[in-house]
Every structure is written in C-alpha cells, then in structure tokens.
Amino acid sequence: MSFQLPKLPYxxxxxxxxxxxxxxxxxxxxxxxxxxxxxxNAIADTNLDAKSIGDILENLDMNNAAVRNNGGGYYxxxxxxxxxxxxxxxxxxxxxxxxxxxxxxxxENFKDTFSKAAATRFGSGWAWLCVHKGGKVExxxxxxxxxxxxxxxGCSGIPVLGLDVWEHAYxxxxxxxxxxxxxxxxxxxxxxxxxxRFENNK
Ligand code: MN
Numbered sequence: 139m140s141f142q143l144p145k146l147p148y149x150x151x152x153x154x155x156x157x158x159x160x161x162x163x164x165x166x167x168x169x170x171x172x173x174x175x176x177x178x179n180a181i182a183d184t185n186l187d188a189k190s191i192g193d194i195l196e197n198l199d200m201n202n203a204a205v206r207n208n209g210g211g212y213y214x215x216x217x218x219x220x221x222x223x224x225x226x227x228x229x230x231x232x233x234x235x236x237x238x239x240x241x242x243x244x245x246e247n248f249k250d251t252f253s254k255a256a257a258t259r260f261g262s263g264w265a266w267l268c269v270h271k272g273g274k275v276e277x278x279x280x281x282x283x284x285x286x287x288x289x290x291x292g293c294s295g296i297p298v299l300g301l302d303v304w305e306h307a308y309x310x311x312x313x314x315x316x317x318x319x320x321x322x323x324x325x326x327x328x329x330x331x332x333x334x335r336f337e338n339n340k
Contacts, residue, residue: 223327229329262282
C-alpha cells in the first residue's frame with residue numbers, strides 16, 4: 139500500500155491574501171509531495187507497509203530518520219491543509235470553545251499562547267493545539283517534522299490544529315516576518331473542522 143498526496147480542499151489562491159497562491163502551490167506539489175514519495179520509499183517492503191499513518195507514527199522508532207521525517211511531513215501537512223479554509227477565521231464555538239476557555243482562560247489567551255509557541259520555535263517546526271482523552275486541550279511545539287503522535291517528543295495528545303513554521307511555509311510572501319504569517323493564519327483557521335477533530339478525539 140502506498141500513501142497518496144491528498145488534494146487540497148480549495149484552490150491554491152483561495153487563502154489569499156493571507157497565504158499566497160505561489161507558496162501554496164510549491165508547498166503542496168513540491169514539499170508535501172516529496173514527503174509522500176519519500177515516506178512510500180522508506181516503508182516499501184518493510185512491516186510498516188500495511189499500517190495506517192497514525193499507527194506508524196504512534197509506534198515509531200525515533201531512530202528511523204526516514205520514516206520520522208517523511209511520515210511526520212506526510213501527516214502534518216495533511217492536517218495543515220484541512221485546518222485552513224477561505225471561509226475560516228473567527229473564533230471556536232461550542233465544546234471546543236469551552237475547552238479552550240478552561241485551559242487558557244480566554245480565546246485571546248489561547249491565541250497568545252499558540253502564537254508564542256509558533257514564534258519561538260527556533261528553526262523549523264510546528265505549533266499544535268492537542269486534545270487529550272477527557273477533552274483537556276494544550277498548546278505545544280515540535281521541531282522539524284515531529285508531531286505529538288510520536289513517542290517522547292515532549293508533547294502529547296491528538297493534534298486538532300497545526301501551524302507549519304518552516305520558512306518554506308511563508309518566506310515568499312513574508313520573508314523573515316514569521317509573526318505576520320502567524321497572525322494571518324488566524325484569519326483562515328477552519329474552526330468547524332478543528333471542532334470536528336476535537337469531538338472525534340476527546
Ligand atoms: Mn511545510
């Protein structure tokens with residue numbers, strides 16, 4: 139079995155002006171495509187071949203750099219495309235809003251905490267909002283293509299929201315202004331989909 143590059147749920151230019159079409163196209167057709175191909179090559183003819191991506195990452199041998207980097211890259215970008223929408227923005231509602239208020243005090247405090255996690259990740263990596271069994275949420279950050287599903291990354295739970303802070307995600311439009319890119323991301327967050335992930339994993 140091999141993994142397929144997922145289609146974007148919107149056009150490359152759909153997230154403009156927050157995320158530009160050229161960045162989206164290169165990010166999807168080159169970067170995500172590369173992780174997908176390299177993951178398939180890394181698991182071909184191994185005992186990982188028939189497993190789901192969740193299974194592969196949760197039981198990962200962290201010394202297996204090819205699967206760690208490319209399996210992470212495959213999964214993380216799939217989450218990333220889906221948590222964004224041209225109709226996104228605003229604030230979370232319902233049970234997710236309540237869980238965010240319980241963990242952070244308010245949506246604004248959550249936004250600050252998440253933005254700080256994204257801004258202070260040195261080099262390349264991701265910021266996450268994760269849910270634990272029972273419904274508690276937390277913010278954390280991982281380096282490179284690691285993610286909270288992997289063992290012992292200092293960050294656990296199921297990711298419900300993820301932000302890519304590799305330079306390839308923003309450099310064409312924002313150059314070194316990562317904080318501007320982080321701010322813009324909040325205008326395209328698909329909270330309906332994030333809520334769905336929260337409900338399915340709490
Ligand atoms: Mn990326």
